[in-house]
Amino acid sequence: MANDLTGTPTGATGCGAPSVWSRDGRAIVLSCIGCGRIDTAQQCAGTCGEYRQEIVPAAAHDRAAARLDVDRRRRDALVALTARLAVQAPGADGVEVAYRALQAKARAVLRALPAAVEDGDPSPGRLAVWSCGCCGRMEAEAPCLGVCSDERLEVVRGDVHDGVVAQLDVVQAQLRELTALVRQVAFVTPHAGHWEVTFRALQERARHVVVGVTVAGTSRRARRPRNDL
Ligand SMILES: [Zn+2]
Ligand SMILES: [Zn+2]
Numbered sequence: 717m718a719n720d721l722t723g724t725p726t727g728a729t730g731c732g733a734p735s736v737w738s739r740d741g742r743a744i745v746l747s748c749i750g751c752g753r754i755d756t757a758q759q760c761a762g763t764c765g766e767y768r769q770e771i772v773p774a775a776a777h778d779r780a781a782a783r784l785d786v787d788r789r790r791r792d793a794l795v796a797l798t799a800r801l802a803v804q805a806p807g808a809d810g811v812e813v814a815y816r817a818l819q820a821k822a823r824a825v826l827r828a829l830p831a832a833v834e835d836g837d838p839s840p841g842r843l844a845v846w847s848c849g850c851c852g853r854m855e856a857e858a859p860c861l862g863v864c865s866d867e868r869l870e871v872v873r874g875d876v877h878d879g880v881v882a883q884l885d886v887v888q889a890q891l892r893e894l895t896a897l898v899r900q901v902a903f904v905t906p907h908a909g910h911w912e913v914t915f916r917a918l919q920e921r922a923r924h925v926v927v928g929v930t931v932a933g934t935s936r937r938a939r940r941p942r943n944d945l
Pocket of ligand 1: 731732733760764826848849850851852853
């Protein structure tokens with residue numbers, strides 16, 4: 717979404733009205749439960765321009781943020797196990813002992829993973845409004861049915877929500893790869909005589925996966941410093 721609202725100011729604004737947006741991109745709007753009209757109980761004193769702005773209900777955004785938080789903890793637990801596999805050298809007891817120890821650890825890690833948050837509504841009721849370029853006052857007209865009944869609705873700026881969704885996509889891709897590898901360690905036992913080759917193959921894959929997670933984490937932080945939760 718390209719508009720001029722990136723970095724919407726907070727506090728005193730050029731149009732004389734206080735900003736409706738909090739620093740983390742949240743605001744309260746009045747939403748008619750009958751017709752869907754959206755408004756903020758605020759007048760601009762100035763003649764600042766209006767811009768198209770997309771907003772998402774805060775409840776939907778918070779579900780995505782909670783999911784991101786849990787998925788990151790799941791990922792970090794799996795990364796720790798995978799990193800250990802990547803560097804582990806079999807001891808004097810031999811590869812089979814090292815493999816079985818790692819297998820027990822992998823099963824324990826999988827059992828202890830925080831429960832995944834269920835998928836929420838994939839389309840969280842994204843709304844388009846007109847918004848003051850200064851104070852953020854919002855408005856979306858709708859054909860009124862005659863009886864308007866406003867309720868307070870907490871919303872989040874669309875670009876803030878998009879930042880969380882983009883991070884969620886990255887973390888979930890990492891989770892898929894990590895989970896597949898750790899499950900293989902946990903539940904696949906090599907045939908006799910194949911301990912060494914299986915261990916080495918998993919170790920090679922573990923190094924590859926760990927590097928991928930590290931690189932993605934670095935570039936994500938470089939791209940979106942403001943939205944890194
Ligand atoms: Zn204004
Ligand atoms: Zn209405």
